[in-house]
Amino acid sequence: xxxxxxxxxxxxxxxxxxxxxxxxxxxxxxxxxxxxxxxxxxxxxxxxxxxxxxxxxxxxxxxxxxxxxxxxxxxxxxxxxxxxxxxxxxxxxxxxxxxxxxxxxxxxxxxxxxxxxxxxxxxxxxxxxxxxxxxxxxxxxxxxxxxxxxxxxxxxxxxxxxxxxxxxxxxxxxxxxxxxxxxxxxxxxxxxxxxxxxxxxxxxxxxxxxxxxxxxxxxxxxxxxxxxxxxxxxxxxxxxxxxxxxxxxxxxxxxxxxxxxxxxxxxxxxxxxxxxxxxxxxxxxxxxxxxxxxxxxxxxxxxxxxxxxxxxxxxxxxxxxxxxxxxxxxxxxxxxxxxxxxxxxxxxxxxxxxxxxxxxxxxxxxxxxxxxxxxxxxxxxxxxxxxxxxxxxxxxxxxxxxxxxxxxxxxxxxxxxxxxxxxxxxxxxxxxxxxxxxxxxxxxxxxxxxxxxxxxxxxxxxxxxxxxxxxxxxxxxxxxxxxx
Amino acid sequence: xxxxxxxxxxxxxxxxxxxxxxxxxxxxxxxxxxxxxxxxxxxxxxxxxxxxxxxxxxxxxxxxxxxxxxxxxxxxxxxxxxxxxxxxxxxxxxxxxxxxxxxxxxxxxxxxxxxxxxxxxxxxxxxxxxxxxxxxxxxxxxxxxxxxxxxxxxxxxxxxxxxxxxxxxxxxxxxxxxxxxxxxxxxxxxxxxxxxxxxxxxxxxxxxxxxxxxxxxxxxxxxxxxxxxxxxxxxxxxxxxxxxxxxxxxxxxxxxxxxxxxxxxxxxxxxxxxxxxxxxxxxxxxxxxxxxxxxxxxxxxxxxxxx
Numbered sequence: 001x002x003x004x005x006x007x008x009x010x011x012x013x014x015x016x017x018x019x020x021x022x023x024x025x026x027x028x029x030x031x032x033x034x035x036x037x038x039x040x041x042x043x044x045x046x047x048x049x050x051x052x053x054x055x056x057x058x059x060x061x062x063x064x065x066x067x068x069x070x071x072x073x074x075x076x077x078x079x080x081x082x083x084x085x086x087x088x089x090x091x092x093x094x095x096x097x098x099x100x101x102x103x104x105x106x107x108x109x110x111x112x113x114x115x116x117x118x119x120x121x122x123x124x125x126x127x128x129x130x131x132x133x134x135x136x137x138x139x140x141x142x143x144x145x146x147x148x149x150x151x152x153x154x155x156x157x158x159x160x161x162x163x164x165x166x167x168x169x170x171x172x173x174x175x176x177x178x179x180x181x182x183x184x185x186x187x188x189x190x191x192x193x194x195x196x197x198x199x200x201x202x203x204x205x206x207x208x209x210x211x212x213x214x215x216x217x218x219x220x221x222x223x224x225x226x227x228x229x230x231x232x233x234x235x236x237x238x239x240x241x242x243x244x245x246x247x248x249x250x251x252x253x254x255x256x257x258x259x260x261x262x263x264x265x266x267x268x269x270x271x272x273x274x275x276x277x278x279x280x281x282x283x284x285x286x287x288x289x290x291x292x293x294x295x296x297x298x299x300x301x302x303x304x305x306x307x308x309x310x311x312x313x314x315x316x317x318x319x320x321x322x323x324x325x326x327x328x329x330x331x332x333x334x335x336x337x338x339x340x341x342x343x344x345x346x347x348x349x350x351x352x353x354x355x356x357x358x359x360x361x362x363x364x365x366x367x368x369x370x371x372x373x374x375x376x377x378x379x380x381x382x383x384x385x386x387x388x389x390x391x392x393x394x395x396x397x398x399x400x401x402x403x404x405x406x407x408x409x410x411x412x413x414x415x416x417x418x419x420x421x422x423x424x425x426x427x428x429x430x431x432x433x434x435x436x437x438x439x440x441x442x443x444x445x446x447x448x449x450x451x452x453x454x455x456x457x458x459x460x461x462x463x464x465x466x467x468x469x470x471x472x473x474x475x476x477x478x479x480x481x482x483x484x
Numbered sequence: 485x486x487x488x489x490x491x492x493x494x495x496x497x498x499x500x501x502x503x504x505x506x507x508x509x510x511x512x513x514x515x516x517x518x519x520x521x522x523x524x525x526x527x528x529x530x531x532x533x534x535x536x537x538x539x540x541x542x543x544x545x546x547x548x549x550x551x552x553x554x555x556x557x558x559x560x561x562x563x564x565x566x567x568x569x570x571x572x573x574x575x576x577x578x579x580x581x582x583x584x585x586x587x588x589x590x591x592x593x594x595x596x597x598x599x600x601x602x603x604x605x606x607x608x609x610x611x612x613x614x615x616x617x618x619x620x621x622x623x624x625x626x627x628x629x630x631x632x633x634x635x636x637x638x639x640x641x642x643x644x645x646x647x648x649x650x651x652x653x654x655x656x657x658x659x660x661x662x663x664x665x666x667x668x669x670x671x672x673x674x675x676x677x678x679x680x681x682x683x684x685x686x687x688x689x690x691x692x693x694x695x696x697x698x699x700x701x702x703x704x705x706x707x708x709x710x711x712x713x714x715x716x717x718x719x720x721x722x723x724x725x726x727x728x729x730x731x732x733x734x735x736x737x738x739x740x741x742x743x744x745x746x747x748x749x750x751x752x753x754x755x756x757x758x759x760x761x762x763x764x765x766x767x768x769x770x771x772x773x774x775x776x777x778x779x780x781x782x783x784x785x786x787x788x789x790x791x
Contacts, residue, residue, distance in 0.1 A: 017520075121540075121541075121754070124541055125540040125541060125759075127543070145539070145541065145757060146541065149539065149541040149542045150542075151541060243646070243648075243649050244735065244737050245737060245739070300626070300646070301626025301627055301632075301644075301645075301646040301649070302626075302646070302649070303626075303646040303648075303649025303650065304624075304626070304646045304647070304648030304649025304650070304654060304734075305625070305626065305627075305646070305648075305649065306621065306735040307735065309621075309625060309627070312627060312628075313627060318627070446756070447755050447756050447757075448751075448752075448755075448756040448758075451751060451755070451756070452561070454737065454739070455739050455740050458739045458740075462649070462650070462651055464651070
């Protein structure tokens with residue numbers, strides 16, 4: 001009898017626990033918990049307001065006082081997925097900032113160089129938005145989503161005014177490369193600030209092979225065509241390509257820019273009436289890409305290769321050219337056959353094309369400010385970023401990590417590799433417009449669209465469909481997403 | 485005190501059982517807590533979220549009822565994922581089972597070296613699916629991979645393909661990796677079951693003129709059906725939950741030829757910020773697994789064989 005009672009009690013207790021768990025799991029999402037520093041802000045002392053308390057639209061115009069604060073400093077949480085060389089550079093900057101502005105403390109966290117915003121996305125999904133954050137390649141489409149959700153704040157008002165180290169009449173936006181700044185300008189709103197800005201839209205060529213066959217780097221598509229024919233005749237594949245959808249459709253996107261121009265692309269992607277992906281300009285771009293597929297100019301086997309695998313035919317002399325970023329040789333590492341010399345030029349123009357010939361695909365990462373900050377913390381965050389991204393600090397950082405950064409006059413040092421130096425000194429400063437290395441938001445609205453478009457791209461490059469069908473399906477896809 | 489007539493005797497009896505209960509609960513509690521926090525609660529939470537439209541970023545969740553589930557039925561990408569998963573469910577499952585049975589039986593027949601080969605076959609199970617994917621990425625590499633290099637070496641270069649890029653082969657290439665990785669585990673399981681079969685049954689069969697194949701079909705398979713059923717359940721669960729292998733071997737870019745339910749669920753939930761829809765897909769997989777497991781358990785159920 002007692003064992004029966006105990007059994008029933010256990011059963012009831014178990015069911016009760018499951019019910020409690022179910023009710024707990026089915027609770028609505030709780031409001032985002034503010035970072036602990038928020039509580040500090042509520043007790044924020046009046047003294048910090050004496051340091052030129054700006055309105056939301058006015059960045060501070062003079063440096064903060066260095067006198068010891070009478071009350072507790074404002075603490076900003078700062079998260080960046082930037083371990084390795086950049087971390088050392090950033091730590092130095094943060095230390096200098098705190099020394100110069102003791103009323104602002106930076107609670108910094110440096111995560112692994114993982115990309116894909118995984119750590120920051122997880123934090124945000126958990127309701128914890130860092131006050132200032134940045135990482136490798138946050139997709140512009142992601143930042144646009146973040147803005148809609150209130151995760152990031154619009155920076156346009158601050159960029160239209162001088163930073164604290166600038167004179168009256170200057171703009172903070174002048175500090176950045178024009179091409180890079182456009183990456184995070186969505187619908188006229190600047191949502192994040194560019195930092196790293198590698199170029200994906202440059203044409204690499206094997207200089208040794210080109211010299212061997214008397215070829216010169218092509219400046220136009222006609223010249224590229226001639227080069228491709230010569231290479232193919234001599235047993236060299238003209239093109240090396242990675243087997244990922246975005247690298248494949250990068251060829252189309254770059255040619256589309258050259259022929260149609262970025263304005264036309266934006267109008268078509270934005271579903272402005274009178275614009276279609278089947279318009280003649282895009283058909284021409286598609287036709288040129290079809291040429292490289294039909295003539296078998298691409299090294300066979302590229303389909304299904306990974307990012308690094310796809311570089312190997314180029315760096316081992318199997319293929320003569322490649323559309324990649326300036327870091328190709330560095331990223332290929334030991335795979336590079338040292339008997340070859342490599343170089344790159346700006347992507348060829350297309351005769352009669354309407355696009356800016358200096359236009360370039362860019363991989364840009366950025367820094368954003370939380371959209372949930374109080375006015376005081378927002379001012380502190382803006383001041384911190386102005387300091388962090390000032391030319392002086394940016395140069396110090398570049399001297400350590402050697403990356404190409406989107407801040408004018410503060411670029412790689414002589415310790416950088418020759419390709420980075422060339423890109424930083426010749427290509428980036430003279431590029432007037434850019435588009436994201438990632439198809440969204442320039443060519444499509446979001447990552448889901450990118451995935452679907454990528455599948456259509458794969459069908460194109462594996463020969464299942466032609467360029468006309470590719471563009472038709474692209475148009476259908478755009479309409480489908482516009483109707484969502 | 486130990487006298488049953490002593491008034492304190494019953495009290496001691498109650499205290500012992502209570503102490504025993506507390507002892508059990510204390511030792512079970514950590515496991516229960518971990519299971520609850522990491523499995524039960526998230527599962528229930530996912531079930532709840534599946535009825536909402538939620539990006540995972542916003543603080544607002546919009547109740548949509550069964551809309552996420554009806555969307556699944558109309559989603560062409562979901563249909564493609566299910567079709568690919570059915571292929572993964574059938575081909576590697578049957579192939580793994582058959583190969584494992586044959587190998588297990590063979591290893592039980594060989595006079596020596598059986599244990600060594602079991603260990604050899606089991607080796608992939610010591611590695612994670614991510615390692616499998618990285619290894620086989622090299623094997624399948626179109627330029628310098630082992631397969632294409634071998635084909636070129638023996639004069640069959642025309643057969644060399646981009647195995648992970650050719651739409652006709654990429655899913656089969658992934659299935660092959662699953663078979664390679666899974667066979668060892670089931671060889672060990674089935675070997676143990678086969679070893680339990682009394683030898684005199686096989687001796688009797690030999691005396692009756694049964695060939696090895698006939699012994700395998702008419703003796704081995706019927707007598708290990710219990711273990712076969714369990715193996716099928718494991719294989720079905722693995723096939724429906726497969727993620728790491730596909731995701732890593734395709735470098736994170738699955739297309740319509742390799743998209744499976746788990747990778748599509750991951751995309752929806754974490755890349756496209758459709759956490760509600762992704763959760764609905766997870767619930768669908770859970771229900772599907774329940775049904776398939778129930779079918780597998782009930783199929784061919786008979787009285788257990790006793791030797």
